[in-house]
Amino acid sequence: MIHSAPRLRMIPVGDDEMNNAKSWVHIADLGKHVGCLVSVRGWLQAHRSSGKVAFLQLRDGSGFCQCVVAADVPDAFAKTASLTLESSLTVVGEVRADQRAPGGFELLVRELDVIHIAAEYPISRKAHGTDFLMNHRHLWLRSPRQTAILRIRHRLIQAMRAFFDERGFTLIDTPLLTPGAAEGAGTLFPVDYFGDPVYLAQTGQLYLESAAMALGKVYCFGPTFRAEKSKTRRHLTEFWMLEPEVAFAELPEIAELAEALVMELVTTALRDCQAELAHLGREVAPLQKIALPFPRCTYSEVVDLLHSGQVRSQLEADMVAAENRLGELRAQLAEAEEARGGARKQWQQERLDQTLQQVREEIREVETRIRNLPAHMESAATFAWGQDLGGDEETIVSRQFDAPVIITHYPKTVKAFYMKPDPQDPRVVLNLDMIAPEGYGEIIGGSQREEDEHALLARMDEEGMDRAAYEWYVDLRRYGSVPHGGFGLGVERVVAWICGLRHIRETIPFPRLMGRLTP
RNA sequence: UCCGGCGUAGCUCAAUGGUAGAGCGGGUGGCUGUUAACCACUAGGUUGUAGGUUCGAGCCCUACCGCCGGAGCCA
Structure with a gap:
């Protein structure tokens, strides 16, 4: 200070x-x-x-x-x-x-x-609903919980940049306005650019690859935009992404870089943000268990796992546990309701009201889980090789381990055109996803890139992409092409995971969500 | 886009189809050590909107709007 x-x-x-x-x-x-x-x-x-x-x-x-x-x-x-x-x-x-x-x-x-002298302040010391708090986000930021999260976010971003700076990476700022792209155009935000349609960037990667050919090791850190109509606790339409790109690096090296980065972030938080984590009520034991190297498995191994009796019995156990929990909660609710009627003191009533709210909220959550579990079991049991892994499958896999898990070698059909196929098995690509523990989902996605001009062009044709728009990108394969790769890390998902937050909206000062743009 | 839940005072929530309530916050007064202070008094409402059923609707039905969660998609 x-x-x-x-x-x-x-x-x-x-x-x-x-x-x-x-x-x-x-x-x-x-x-x-x-x-x-x-x-x-x-x-x-x-x-x-x-x-x-x-x-x-x-x-x-x-x-x-x-x-x-x-x-x-x-x-x-x-x-x-x-x-x-x-x-x-x-x-x-x-x-x-x-x-x-x-x-x-x-x-x-x-x-x-x-x-x-402040006008009557809308946010009291008592509980508020999320809609009200989100509408007062500009004031909500003043609460101790929010300042704790923002401090952790700051510290983690500091650590991310230091991690790469200390390893000889150069920071490269990539453009946010990008020309119309064939890839996933439906998930891009269109912008009027002097009468021409352009889009807000959803990654800096292609530009970063250019810079990697100039500087060897580079990274970018900036906002990215996704127009996906996702209304879940894991999604923002505007979020910050950290993307390194390394020349001469192949998949194993990319994976080692990714796990070293995430390990550094966990270590930093545990060392420097103890007070903030305590204030958030974050249980630190799961973070303390994390150690290098992180577990790795291939997509095909995940498919086998999903079909296994191990997963089946785990999901069945989950179902029993959820139903038991629901029974407990309902008993708790009835008990609290009765106590509420007999409570004399105001503070007793208040406390019971708060308990009632919490219990009702958890009941709704458990009911949702019970509704969804049969579908999870079904999709795990019938999961076919070639499908992309959804959030449910990711959660199932991540629960097998105490640390983030790295999944590699996805079918090329579910991944981007620039990912390099595995020479040992051309059906799959040399990619990696890192899944955070405790159900926080994918925090990293990356790959080794296709460095051969003709292979890349062939893949672009398969995807029906316009060659002309990517001439500059293909050029990188014409002038001293080398193996290279990198990944993108979702800053807010990492912050949510490390802070142990239920929802990603609290990890960024002014969240942009589907259906919410103000303040 | 689909599925589920919710919408009552500024806020958080109650209220068998039968007179709309409490706490917090606001206001007034009291109290020399409070920890979400406490005590007393007080103001505060077109129950999201529009229809419908009924002697009677906050409650039941339909549509719409808003919010929340989940699926799909993704970091």
């Missing part, structure tokens, strides 16, 4: 210069100034008052601090009466260590200046 440290003077209480104190201190640093008079500025996050003492909880972005205003400081005390939630203010006071203060330190206020 940067503050005016060089000019900071710690002024002992009672010093005549007290009133000239302009030593702004960040709340995170209060512990260094116990017994001194300091100034703090921030927003009022919570307040309580008795007749003769008021407690103000101030947030300044670095932390939270309880400010105590006693009635024997009449000027300041009078001002506390007008304060509303999220009002901005500055206070001057003495830092004290006190067990009763959240965080262990508090400020005994001498002066209080109001910067702005």
